[in-house]
Amino acid sequence: MPSIERFDVGPRLSEIAIHNGTVYLAGQVPEDLTQDIGGQTAQVLGMVERLLVQAGSDKSRILMAQIFLKDIGEIGGMNTVWDQWIPAGHTPPRATVQAAMANPLYRIEIVVTAAQA
Numbered sequence: 001m002p003s004i005e006r007f008d009v010g011p012r013l014s015e016i017a018i019h020n021g022t023v024y025l026a027g028q029v030p031e032d033l034t035q036d037i038g039g040q041t042a043q044v045l046g047m048v049e050r051l052l053v054q055a056g057s058d059k060s061r062i063l064m065a066q067i068f069l070k071d072i073g074e075i076g077g078m079n080t081v082w083d084q085w086i087p088a089g090h091t092p093p094r095a096t097v098q099a100a101m102a103n104p105l106y107r108i109e110i111v112v113t114a115a116q117a
Helices: 037-054 072-085
Strands: 004-009 014-019 022-025 062-069 094-098 108-115
Touching: 014 037, 022 037, 037 072, 037 108, 062 072, 072 094
Parallel strands: 062 094
Antiparallel strands: 004 014, 014 022, 022 108, 062 108
8 A cells, every 4th residue: 555645744734745646735825915916826836836846746747726716806817927837738627716715814825736756
């Protein structure tokens, strides 16, 4: 039976879990909450990218992305940053929904599943 590896394990969640060559990331949220949707999206995508590298993967190997927006009206600003970040020809299946956030200053949270390299 394949083992499960966990990284950045905390009392409530792990930032990364890897099982059978699949990388699961915890939901990533911005740190600088003063930024607009573009700034918060860029921060979160940077975090996703760093975690994927730590897990032996990269953004071209994303299998699925789930994006939660505080205000679905900001999808255009988020998409502008996403479209510049994701490699051409490697756009993954994706869902984007409006959701209540754990912190009202979060504009975005992203959950990613990827394949290891």
